[in-house]
Amino acid sequence: xxxxxxxxxxxxxxxxxxxxxxxxxxxxxxxxxxxxxxxxxxxxxxxxxxxxxxxxxxxxxxxxxxxxxxxxxxxxxxxxxxxxxxxxxxxxxxxxxxxxxxxxxxxxxxxxxxxxxxxxxxxxxxxxxxxxxxxxxxxxxxxxxxxxxxxxxxxxxxxxxxxxxxxxxxxxxxxxxxxxxxxxxxxxxxxxxxxxxxxxxxxxxxxxxxxxxxxxxxxxxxxxxxxxxxxxxxxxxxxxxxxxxxxxxxxxxxxxxxxxxxxxxxxxxxxxxxxxxxxxxxxxxxxxxxxxxxxxxxxxxxxxxxxxxxxxxxxxxxxxxxxxxxxxxxxxxxxxxxxxxx
Numbered sequence: 457x458x459x460x461x462x463x464x465x466x467x468x469x470x471x472x473x474x475x476x477x478x479x480x481x482x483x484x485x486x487x488x489x490x491x492x493x494x495x496x497x498x499x500x501x502x503x504x505x506x507x508x509x510x511x512x513x514x515x516x517x518x519x520x521x522x523x524x525x526x527x528x529x530x531x532x533x534x535x536x537x538x539x540x541x542x543x544x545x546x547x548x549x550x551x552x553x554x555x556x557x558x559x560x561x562x563x564x565x566x567x568x569x570x571x572x573x574x575x576x577x578x579x580x581x582x583x584x585x586x587x588x589x590x591x592x593x594x595x596x597x598x599x600x601x602x603x604x605x606x607x608x609x610x611x612x613x614x615x616x617x618x619x620x621x622x623x624x625x626x627x628x629x630x631x632x633x634x635x636x637x638x639x640x641x642x643x644x645x646x647x648x649x650x651x652x653x654x655x656x657x658x659x660x661x662x663x664x665x666x667x668x669x670x671x672x673x674x675x676x677x678x679x680x681x682x683x684x685x686x687x688x689x690x691x692x693x694x695x696x697x698x699x700x701x702x703x704x705x706x707x708x709x710x711x712x713x714x715x716x717x718x719x720x721x722x723x724x725x726x727x728x729x730x731x732x733x734x735x736x737x738x739x740x741x742x743x744x745x746x747x748x749x750x751x752x753x754x755x756x757x758x759x760x761x762x763x764x765x766x767x768x769x770x771x772x773x774x775x776x777x778x779x780x781x782x783x784x785x786x787x788x789x790x791x792x793x794x795x796x797x798x
Contacts, residue, residue, distance in 0.1 A: 478507040478721045480533040485708075486513035487666035488689035488742055496738035497729045504728060507721065515663050518545060521713060525550050530715035533722045537574065540618065540781030542709050546573035547782075552712040552719055559730060566765075568778075569707060569747045576707030577729055578738060579745035581764035581773060582619050583703040585682040587672045588695040597701045598627035601679050602655055612668050612680025615661040617792035618781055619704050622774070623681060624651040626702045632774035640780065645788065649795055661796070672696055684764050688743035700769045706776035707747065739763065 482498065484490045490513055498509040512532065514520060518541050524530045537545065545551050551573035556562065562570050569576040586595055595601060601611060601623070613620050622635045628651050630638060638644035660677050662668055668682035669690035684703070687696050710729065712722045728734060735751035738744065745765035746752050752765070760766055764773070 478505070478718065479510060480507065480718055480721055480725055481510040481512055481531060482534045482725070483512040483514055483532050484536045485516065485665050487664065488686050489665060489683075489744075492685075492738055492741035492744075495741050496734055500734060500737070501725055501728055505721075505724070509725075516541065518550070521545070521550055522548070525714050528715055530713045530717075532713050533716045533718045534710050534725060535713055536708055537711050538618075539568075539571070539576070539707050539709060539776070539778040540785055542571055542574045542711055543778055543782040544785065545711070546571070550714055552714055552716065554712070554723070554726075558723060559727065564749060565730075566707075566745075566747050566749065569709075571709060574709040574711035575726060575730065576709045576747045577726075577735070578708055578747060579705060579763075579765055580708060581684045581700070581703040581705040581769070582614070582681055583684050583687070583764075584679060584699040584701075585668060585672060585687045586679045586697055586699070587675070588697050590672075590675055590678060594697065595679055595699060597699060598623050599629070602627040602651070604655065604658060607678050609678035610658050610660045610671075610676060611655060612660045612662055612671050612677040612682070614681055615663050615796065617788040618785065619681065619776070620652070620792070621645070621648040621788065622704055623702070624648040627651060632702060632704075635774060636777040636780045640784070645791075649791075652795070669694070669696060685742040685744045688762060700764075701772045703764070703769070703773040704776050705764050705770060705773050706778075708744075 484493050490511060494511060498511060501509060516538065553573055556570055559570055559575050566579065584595060584598060584601055595607065600607060621639060625635050625638060625648055626632060660671060665683050665686050668680040669686050671677040672680055673694050684698055687698050690696050710726045712719055716722055730748055732748050732751040732754060735746035735748040736754050739746050739755055740759060743762045745763040764770060
């Protein structure tokens with residue numbers, strides 16, 4: 457009897473460990489984005505797989521991930537990452553390689569979604585946002601963002617070179633389509649920093665995606681660069697508005713950190729989040745565009761009109777250049793951090 461009891465207990469323990477091994481730590485950028493992912497991806501996955509999602513968050517600190525990988529103490533299984541960081545991390549061996557055929561035909565996705573070490577699961581924009589209750593005249597673009605006389609007060613910018621330098625150039629009158637060509641030159645980079653000098657004392661830096669909406673609603677800033685989905689979520693309880701002209705759109709991708717103990721389960725989870733039903737549910741929860749083309753075709757017109765991929769919106773924006781930031785990102789971020797610290 458004792459042997460049977462012990463054997464049964466051991467079998468139960470092994471089963472419990474097997475289930476625990478399939479539990480996934482999935483890291484996102486937090487805030488309204490994370491809330492939408494819980495609803496669209498995590499909860500349905502738990503019902504589908506009978507395993508748990510441990511929902512983590514970060515602000516995109518690649519150094520944090522690099523320490524995990526280098527020390528072989530990886531605690532994350534799936535991480536949300538922007539495409540330039542995905543490309544650099546792939547080159548540096550921070551992510552598992554993912555075969556293209558894992559996700560089916562590339563024709564099922566928005567062009568550029570499938571990458572060697574990850575796959576995009578939504579499209580977002582960084583845009584100019586403002587509080588209509590605080591301004592009597594609405595801004596129309598980045599030139600207004602730089603106009604301290606017409607719009608006195610603080611401005612919010614993400615504490616990173618990426619996009620901040622592009623916005624500086626657009627404020628200086630450069631057409632969005634020409635920004636990366638100019639920024640690839642030393643003279644172009646110097647000029648962007650000179651332009652930033654003009655408003656440096658009036659910048660309120662932010663790092664977490666939830667901060668711009670908070671700053672705008674409290675009146676701490678008169679305008680801010682912001683993720684469009686975060687502003688859309690805040691519009692339910694505020695008068696925040698978006699200026700699409702001069703916005704920069706990009707993908708967020710999922711990747712598997714090198715050294716994850718749950719690589720196969722992580723692959724299954726990523727595939728699950730790319731299915732049309734989950735993609736559609738995510739776009740309904742937050743105003744980000746699906747990467748799955750079938751999901752886009754199934755969305756109501758009222759939702760499509762609020763996405764960064766809507767024809768009227770995307771035509772006024774520029775796509776982030778992953779090759780540019782993969783090549784110049786590390787150098788420009790170092791220069792930017794030194795400039796901020798002065």
